[in-house]
Amino acid sequence: MNTMKKIALVSMLGIAFAASAAALKTDPAKSTVSATFKQMNVPIESKFKKYTVAIDYDAAKPDASKATVEVETASLDMGDAEYNKEVAKKEWFNSAQFPKATFVSSAIKSAGAGKLTVTGKLTIKGKTTDITFPLTVKTDGGKQVFDGALPIKRLAYNIGEGEWKDTSMVADDVTIKFHVVAQ
Template identity: 65%
Template sequence: MLQHLSLRRSAAILAMMLALPAAAVMLKTDPAKSNVAAVFKQMNVPVEAKFKKFTAQIDFDAAKPEASKASIEIDTTSLDLGDPEYNKEVQKKEWFNTAQYPKATFVSSTLKPGAAGKFDVAGRLTIKGKTADVSFPLTVKKEGNAQVFEGSLPIKRLTYNIGEGEWKDTSMVADEVLIKFRVVASQ
């Protein structure tokens, strides 16, 4: 009798598990193959700066992309403009104010299939204590056993108070910034 109840309970648990929808899978980011950069113009000359430290938590379900979630945390103190003096300058209050705001974050709210095999991502971006709703196209592709997430997010730096005081002048540093990323992750 006890064996019969145990077998029935196991069968019921298995049936419930099979009835549950497939869950998104938490992926582990490969920092050596991933990158995040900010591209902008200074005195009309393109500049690309890389963030050397960031973390990404990605729950991705290719079969049900709308169930997928992502959050990215970028260490703003790790921005590398290729010169130690410039790197110190952008940490100051007028720029990223890294003493008070050492991290920038993005948290997705929706991921939907879009045009040409891409996905449309929407979420909230927080930089320097300012949060705004953003959206951008995302490409997801397989590379060996990994998933590769690539995209570009255009923002306006002044929306986030990046460049205060005399640096609000967009003739020196353009307001338009393109955040480019390539995140490689696997199970």
């Protein structure tokens, strides 16, 4: 192989590596996804045990970034096995028919130092809505740390059907919180 071909090949490999270097690997041991809501006016935060987060992020070009989150709805841990079974039922998440809630970004924009505005589609229980929320990002020990809170209305996604539509027992307001550590 002549020198020019070798240089071209090395350059192409370098470009391919640089393009793939923006895909970050999530550290599940240090990351969390949770839902906070009020039951009888008492705040409750419950974590999802199973989820995947795919982030393609470049701090120099946040507009080119992408994110996808998939959460297994039956993995919400309410701290009690019976409650966990209840929220997986048809009236709540209907996890048998809709095993995953998903978020897919359509735009990520810089909103100042360490801040991003994320837009995309959130799908829960077969219902998809367009959402926008703020996100913070910082570097800690060579890793990217993303923190955000997304307020939603549970009834917009049919979470809590039948007698559970009554918001005096379980409030309509829910905040999905996430802390994602990736490298």
